[in-house]
Amino acid sequence: MSSEQQSVNSLRLAKLVQSASVSNLKFLSKRNDIEIIESPNLPLVAGHWMALILVSGADLRLTFHAQFMSTSAKYFAERAYRGQADSLTQKRTLDFFREFCNLVAGQQKTVLAKNGIKTEASLPAVARGFDELFYQPIPGSHMVQWKLVSQDALIHCLVFIDLFNSFSLKTTEDSPSDSDIEVL
């Protein structure tokens, strides 16, 4: 696969992850005012905490990271816990971001499957954001960064994409519909 083709595919995949990140954060946080801000030059570590998940298969590997500070984390998680401030422990806040990663990865799997690309997703994990300092970018790997912002709260998102084979993304559409509850 030419490097130009690789860049096009990586960019399309990154856009897909961006779109999934904002829609799933809106859904989970029950906030509709979340916006994407393109931020290509952020430092690699931009938050105390990092939630991450891996989607991989024979054709590609994609790692989605969400970095955040505790105050922003509480802001985004509080409505998922019905605004009960006393019930919003650190454990629950971090769980919120694990589930956020899980939803983003699930949407990637679904869209990739629609394009005939089989992948599996890992279980999501949360670590201290500083662990990212030990990350060594793989030559040829594409990294895209953006921020998800609502009022004064923000999440710094990164996706690392490694493509192993040539493929075409015919569709990047994935809109949940009535058929998402199916009687078997």
Place this chain on the structure above:
Amino acid sequence: MPLVMIIDDSETLRFGLRADLEKAGYTVIEAVDGADGFSKLEANPAVDLLISDLNMPRVDGLAMCKQIQDSGKYPNLPIFMLTTDVSTELKETGKKVGVKVWIRKPFQSERLIAVVKKLLPIA
């Protein structure tokens, strides 16, 4: 009141779903993975409905369904699978091990509650 068990490793999801089910009039118990789910089912055999995540640590949702099926004790227990995965193969596997409804995350809670109410009407 009908008894519903939610099995999911995400506390965020359990919290929200529990609140919605309780508001609709159901009694809810929770489990954190498939192993915990099966164990709590054995301790609470009067459970009327299982709503389970698919991907969980230790024992996943489908493995737990197989365990329930193999036990032969709960032939009429309806199971809803809650997952981001919509592959036809997984749904087929789910059907074979007793899954009745496949729900894709993210889901609209009101719609899920409507399906639950149809299956388990509140007297």
